[in-house]
Amino acid sequence: MTEADSGAPPPEEGHLFAGYETDPVFYDEMFDTGGSPWDHCRELWAALGETPPDALATMQERAERSFLHEGITFSVYGEEGAQERIIPIDIVPRIVAAEHWDFLERGLRQRLEALNLFLADIYGPGRAIADGVSPADLVRGCPQLRDAMQGVDVPHGAYVSVCGTDLVRTHDGFLVLEDNLRVPSGVSYMLANRAAVKTSLRDAFRRHRVRGIEHYGRLLRRTLAELSPHGGPDPTIVLMTPGVYNSAFYEHMFLAREMGVELVQGADLVARDGFVYMRTTGGLRRVDVIYRRIDDDFLDPLTFRPDSVLGTPGLFDAYRLGNVTIANAPGTGVADDKSVYAYVPDIIRYFLNEEPLLANVETRLCRDPDGLEYTLDNLDKLVVKEVGGSGGYGMLVGPHATAAERADFAEKIRAAPENYISQPTLDLSRAPCLTEDGAAPRHVDLRPFVLRGKETRMVPGAFCRVALTPGSLVVNSSQGGGGKDLWVLSG
Amino acid sequence: MLSRSALGLYWIGRYLERAQHSCRLIADQLETMKDRPVDEIDKSWRRLYGGLRRVPAGGELSSNLGDEGFMLVDAFTLTDDLTFDAGNPDSIRGCLANARENARQVRNVVDEDLWACLNLAFFDLRDLGITDIWRDRPGDFYRRTEDAVRTFFGIAGSNMYRDDGWHFLQLGRFVERAQLISALLEAQLAVYPAGGPTANQAVDQAADPDWLSLLRICAAREAYGRLHSLHYDPAAVVDFLVADPLLSRSIRYALGQVGQALDAVSAGRPLIAEAGRRAGRLAAAIDYDWPNRDPADEEAIRATLRGIGESCRRLHDDIDAAYFSYGPEDGEVGEDGP
Numbered sequence: 001m002t003e004a005d006s007g008a009p010p011p012e013e014g015h016l017f018a019g020y021e022t023d024p025v026f027y028d029e030m031f032d033t034g035g036s037p038w039d040h041c042r043e044l045w046a047a048l049g050e051t052p053p054d055a056l057a058t059m060q061e062r063a064e065r066s067f068l069h070e071g072i073t074f075s076v077y078g079e080e081g082a083q084e085r086i087i088p089i090d091i092v093p094r095i096v097a098a099e100h101w102d103f104l105e106r107g108l109r110q111r112l113e114a115l116n117l118f119l120a121d122i123y124g125p126g127r128a129i130a131d132g133v134s135p136a137d138l139v140r141g142c143p144q145l146r147d148a149m150q151g152v153d154v155p156h157g158a159y160v161s162v163c164g165t166d167l168v169r170t171h172d173g174f175l176v177l178e179d180n181l182r183v184p185s186g187v188s189y190m191l192a193n194r195a196a197v198k199t200s201l202r203d204a205f206r207r208h209r210v211r212g213i214e215h216y217g218r219l220l221r222r223t224l225a226e227l228s229p230h231g232g233p234d235p236t237i238v239l240m241t242p243g244v245y246n247s248a249f250y251e252h253m254f255l256a257r258e259m260g261v262e263l264v265q266g267a268d269l270v271a272r273d274g275f276v277y278m279r280t281t282g283g284l285r286r287v288d289v290i291y292r293r294i295d296d297d298f299l300d301p302l303t304f305r306p307d308s309v310l311g312t313p314g315l316f317d318a319y320r321l322g323n324v325t326i327a328n329a330p331g332t333g334v335a336d337d338k339s340v341y342a343y344v345p346d347i348i349r350y351f352l353n354e355e356p357l358l359a360n361v362e363t364r365l366c367r368d369p370d371g372l373e374y375t376l377d378n379l380d381k382l383v384v385k386e387v388g389g390s391g392g393y394g395m396l397v398g399p400h401a402t403a404a405e406r407a408d409f410a411e412k413i414r415a416a417p418e419n420y421i422s423q424p425t426l427d428l429s430r431a432p433c434l435t436e437d438g439a440a441p442r443h444v445d446l447r448p449f450v451l452r453g454k455e456t457r458m459v460p461g462a463f464c465r466v467a468l469t470p471g472s473l474v475v476n477s478s479q480g481g482g483g484k485d486l487w488v489l490s491g
Numbered sequence: 492m493l494s495r496s497a498l499g500l501y502w503i504g505r506y507l508e509r510a511q512h513s514c515r516l517i518a519d520q521l522e523t524m525k526d527r528p529v530d531e532i533d534k535s536w537r538r539l540y541g542g543l544r545r546v547p548a549g550g551e552l553s554s555n556l557g558d559e560g561f562m563l564v565d566a567f568t569l570t571d572d573l574t575f576d577a578g579n580p581d582s583i584r585g586c587l588a589n590a591r592e593n594a595r596q597v598r599n600v601v602d603e604d605l606w607a608c609l610n611l612a613f614f615d616l617r618d619l620g621i622t623d624i625w626r627d628r629p630g631d632f633y634r635r636t637e638d639a640v641r642t643f644f645g646i647a648g649s650n651m652y653r654d655d656g657w658h659f660l661q662l663g664r665f666v667e668r669a670q671l672i673s674a675l676l677e678a679q680l681a682v683y684p685a686g687g688p689t690a691n692q693a694v695d696q697a698a699d700p701d702w703l704s705l706l707r708i709c710a711a712r713e714a715y716g717r718l719h720s721l722h723y724d725p726a727a728v729v730d731f732l733v734a735d736p737l738l739s740r741s742i743r744y745a746l747g748q749v750g751q752a753l754d755a756v757s758a759g760r761p762l763i764a765e766a767g768r769r770a771g772r773l774a775a776a777i778d779y780d781w782p783n784r785d786p787a788d789e790e791a792i793r794a795t796l797r798g799i800g801e802s803c804r805r806l807h808d809d810i811d812a813a814y815f816s817y818g819p820e821d822g823e824v825g826e827d828g829p
Binding site for chain 1: 492493494495496497592595596597598599603606607610611614655659756814817
């Protein structure tokens with residue numbers, strides 16, 4: 001730490017935080033700009049300081065070994081085919097104060113409410129486009145738009161019933177980085193990280209009065225049950241997975257188990273006479289709600305991609321007839337498109353008549369000539385993303401790229417400007433992470449999950465991702481990021 | 492239960508039974524190699540490979556009986572083939588990898604403790620090779636691996652809810668066992684004709700090691716000893732392993748378990764599936780027809796064993812058709828139930 005005169009005694013040699021350096025540019029999740037722990041982090045800071053660093057390292061190893069043994073893994077593609085890997089955990093939790101969380105939660109609920117109304121409008125009357133809230137050609141030309149959804153009745157207007165919003169924090173507060181409205185993943189790592197850290201740091205956990213998140217599975221099940229087409233009690237819910245080769249398969253399995261529902265693949269389902277059944281050892285059994293973790297394109301080869309072997313022929317017809325619910329609804333990707341993102345604040349104002357609580361990152365669309373010019377002129381300062389990309393693939397972090405990489409990327413942008421947006425490189429907040437040389441700051445983001453059935457629900461927690469490479473801003477699991485437990489404190 | 496989940500559990504049962512059986516066979520073979528003459532070791536390998544219906548890499552077992560050194564090199568290669576060889580899906584590692592992969596795919600219906608047991612068992616041998624276990628007491632490796640399988644079934648027995656998942660795990664395990672034991676008995680009679688010089692041996696002769704080891708492989712030596720004193724009469728040994736309803740590795744016992752599991756999973760269905768009928772007929776044939784065989788007519792006994800083996804293999808197809816791979820149009824719409 002640079003300054004130690006504001007309350008905290010200077011840490012001694014060998015102390016976990018002895019070499020920790022805050023940087024005024026970045027908000028630090030544990031320390032104020034003077035280098036003192038925030039009040040809401042004090043217990044944890046003290047507890048960590050009293051724990052020998054090698055004991056912390058042992059806890060971390062133990063947690064990661066238990067992930068491997070319990071199979072809490074995801075698959076990475078490339079190198080030598082698919083490999084099972086764990087998401088490395090950093091044992092030092094990130095704390096969010098009660099009042100910060102309350103604000104965040106209100107902002108997330110507001111945002112999802114507006115996005116669901118926007119989707120209902122796109123696939124319904126089309127008022128927003130007619131009124132010029134977002135450009136018509138942007139929405140109509142979006143590859144994620146699903147014409148088949150026009151006029152489909154969606155229970156409770158919950159097009160998006162599971163949303164995983166990526167947020168970052170700067171000195172200006174929380175910013176929404178992207179809305180993941182299709183099949184967001186990561187909630188199982190949120191729960192796995194909590195289980196591991198709660199065991200390791202139980203005293204600090206108790207003293208901080210951390211709010212529980214373990215009921216996520218129950219909330220999800222309740223949310224899905226509310227979407228049942230017949231409204232009867234105890235609908236049959238299934239979780240639909242592309243299968244064991246999907247990178248998030250562990251999570252699919254985990255959630256199916258948490259909810260006590262069957263984990264099905266396309267071939268396990270049969271659509272017959274407008275209803276959907278699953279093939280059980282006791283014959284065909286009717287299915288009411290499908291929580292699908294498979295992309296739109298692969299749901300039903302008769303409606304979407306004809307070459308898909310992962311889906312169930314006839315599934316969409318049964319959905320359109322109102323005999324089964326698919327959650328999230330097909331076609332939600334039009335609202336989390338990175339170009340549409342730029343218009344979300346206006347969408348909130350239009351549908352809710354409220355000012356957005358959570359800010360967007362300033363975004364320039366390369367489809368606009370001004371945006372393109374600005375982007376190409378400032379590539380060394382910007383982050384450029386593909387509008388349909390995800391998982392940290394297909395993006396350029398200008399300041400960290402070489403001149404040659406930037407030149408290559410500029411070519412790609414010029415070739416298809418409508419495929420790209422640019423944003424300023426953000427001063428992502430940092431949180432202390434355990435390294436071989438004691439605690440060191442690393443950039444973090446967070447992905448909370450919002451559920452929407454008849455009503456909106458959330459657990460007070462998030463999958464907190466951390467860029468384990470010093471200085472790196474890329475937190476994606478597929479790009480070498482790790483996870484942290486996130487503690488939301490009781491008020 | 493979802494058909495695919497049931498299928499996964501069924502295969503976990505089969506692969507683990509197969510792994511355990513191989514462990515027992517190899518552990519016994521390693522014992523045999525300690526103190527037996529080369530030609531007997533060679534016969535024992537023939538029984539082992541015949542019982543697994545496997546042809547060693549290279550086409551057939553070598554018969555270089557004059558060369559003891561060669562024999563040992565051979566043992567190294569054969570043991571590797573049965574334990575680790577990547578080209579042998581039924582190797583012990585292959586079986587554990589397959590069991591684990593099945594468990595991974597249907598993990599939402601596999602108890603946490605069960606998964607952890609299987610996952611650890613797999614990681615314990617995933618990176619091993621024959622040289623790692625060969626130098627120092629290789630038998631320990633097979634005992635340890637068999638222990639892991641036994642632990643798995645022990646946890647299953649104590650933790651699992653007795654719904655279809657449990658019954659399909661049992662079904663896989665005992666369908667596999669019935670097949671393995673019938674194949675082993677066929678191989679035994681092919682390599683060691685029962686009417687040979689060891690038949691009707693006197694009690695004071697040294698026990699015939701080939702029949703003793705067969706009992707040992709089937710964990711049946713002690714029970715046999717209590718019933719038949721220590722007279723290892725081939726006909727009595729075969730009878731014990733085919734027809735004794737109380738011996739856990741007899742064909743009859745395995746069929747009984749298959750029948751029970753099939754009854755449980757068909758409960759409430761209007762028709763008993765072909766699998767149930769076949770298992771019942773086979774059990775009845777062993778109970779009522781087998782005792783009437785002519786112990787001297789070895790050819791007839793071998794034919795009977797072949798028939799039993801064939802029926803056990805058909806059981807699998809019946810089960811598959813009834814519960815796993817029925818077409819979308821064949822499926823009757825079931826009652827709402829678990």
